[in-house]
Amino acid sequence: MALPGLVCANGHANSPERLACRLCAAPLSGPTRTVARPPLGAVAVSTGEGFVLDRTAVIGRRPRASRVSGSDVPQLITVPSPQQDISRSHLELRLEGWHVVALDLGTTNGTTLHREGYEPLRLRPREGVVLHDGDLLDLGDEVHLTYGEKS
Ligand SMILES: [Zn+2]
Structure with a gap:
């Protein structure tokens, strides 16, 4: 793009x-x-894995791309959820211009954003939040994602 x-x-x-x-x-x-x-940073998963935000990512215990628009074919990131707290498609990280937007995909158990200096914020379903460097997203089942803008 x-x-x-x-x-x-x-x-x-x-x-x-x-x-x-x-x-x-x-x-x-x-x-x-x-x-x-360029890639807009990278995400470290608490499982020790990680991925680069060179395109949209859908994260969940069995993620699927709900829609494929043009050339932005999402990367699908599977995370473990033994208690099934995490939805199959739980969270989308979308690249919009120069921003990374986090979107809870209407999940049962929700997603909580932890940002330095702020109270934890539960994301509203399908309402995008622009991520800042160092933000941590808690998906449940002890899985969290940490966003870093330097990839
Ligand atoms: Zn430079």
């Missing part, structure tokens, strides 16, 4: 809203230009 961005002296593409490169902290200035969207 191509979108307007700012490129640092080391060639990293960034959101035009940033003042410093998310990867190397070099200052960003000058006109925006059209860039290919």
Whole structure:
């Protein structure tokens, strides 16, 4: 996907809203230009696995893609849920422009967002929340995901 961005002296593409490169902290200035969207970070799963956010991800105990729009074929991430607290398709992490949006897929047991400095927030079903670096998403069954914007 191509979108307007700012490129640092080391060639990293960034959101035009940033003042410093998310990867190397070099200052960003000058006109925006059209860039290919880089991966918007990565997710560490509490099971020890992880994945890169180069496209939408659907996470669950038996995830399925509900819809496939154009070239953005979601990656399906299976997590263990011995108590079946986690729904089959539990959470979607969607790339929207330069943002990563977390969406609880109307699950039975819900998803809780833990953000530094805030009270834990239970996501409303199908209502997207833009993730920040370091956010932790609790899916239940002792499985959580940690988002990092540096991939
Ligand atoms: Zn950079």
